Amino acid sequence: MPEQSPGPGAARPTLEAVAARAGVSRATVSRVVNGGAGVRPALVEKVHRAVEELGYVPNQAARTLVTRRNDAVAVIIAEPEFRIFSDPFFERQLRGISRELTAHDSQLVLLWVEGPGDRDRVARYLRGGHVDGALAFSPHHDDQLPSVVSRMRVPCVYGGRPGTTSGLGVPYVDCDNRGGARDAVRHLVSLGRQRIAHVAGPLDQASAVDRYHGYRDARPATGPELVAEGAFTEESGARAAAELLDRCPDLDAVFAANDLMASGVLKTLRERGLRVPEDVAVVGFDDMASVVDRTVPALTTVRQDVEEMGRLMVRLLMRMLADGGAGAEGPESVVTPTELVRRASA
Secondary structure (H helix, E strand, C coil), X not given: CCCCCCCCCCCCCCHHHHHHHHCCCHHHHHHXXXXXXXXXXXXXXHHHHHHHHHCCCCCHHHHHHHHCCCCEEEEEEXXXXXXXXXXXXXXHHHHHHHHHHHHCCCEEEEEECCCHHHHHHHHHHHHCCCCCEEEEECCCCCCCHHHHHHHCCCCEEEECCCCCHHHCCCCEEXXXXXXXXXXXXXXXXXXXXXXXXXXXXXXCCHHHHHHHHHHHHHCCCCCHXXXXXXXXXXXXXXXXXXXXXXXXXXXXXXXXXCHHHHHHHHHHHHHCCCCCCCCCEEEEEECCHHHHCCCCCCCEEEECCHHHHHHHHHHHHHHHHHCCHHHCCCCCCEEECCEXXXXXXX
């Protein structure tokens, strides 16, 4: 009958004790515990059985010295804290990242950047060698985050195409923002809409710029009076819709650059006594269930698989780590397809 694992007061089992129990050398146990290759399957099974019977827990500091891995990844988000916890986009993407990291037996360390002091703090943390790599989100055009991460020589994958020159050449995972926006506006055109307005996201971010360009691809002759900039929040979408209606009371459709802003647009249209879609058709972007499930009428939107994009970011990073980390040529970036989901609003 197997021995019971030691209790809280018992001495911690050693690598030597595992080796004695399994009947193998200490070096063999070290290779198995640290994920090394070259050990026969029968011996691997013996070591795993001994580890379980003795309740052996590897010393993380010693393991790091052997493997040069911390089994931890930093997730860096360059957005205000309130948006990280209020925007369902980040919740969905973090869920995908967390599940994929768990599959790779790695931990998630969340860092956010709201100002220059935060960038310095993140730089010190990365310099300390606490993580194997990083996943970074939402760099704005004037953000120095990409250059900070680059100077630390930490392997990194971006969520979204970096809009800064310092982010050039860094692998990223993004959806086809421009193509999805183009499909959304072409759908509105197919419905016979003539005065199609756009509520853009913050135009210092690549995703918002790409969606704006997709809108322009479909409506190249539209004047600037039919474009208003929001901040990817419901409140900013409501304000932008009010601004557009004041300038162009005859508009008959709105394409909003994300679902939260589209929800704000619907709110303003209701307040102005306009019917959707009879008077004004509305299309969003993202297909976030937590948003579209509460819109009235149900929101037509562009779907991107946000959770899968998070998983893909981790897979790219793990490939970089396996290939040699920051000094290796990074893998190709991934752009995932989008899909127009038609519902009642357009």
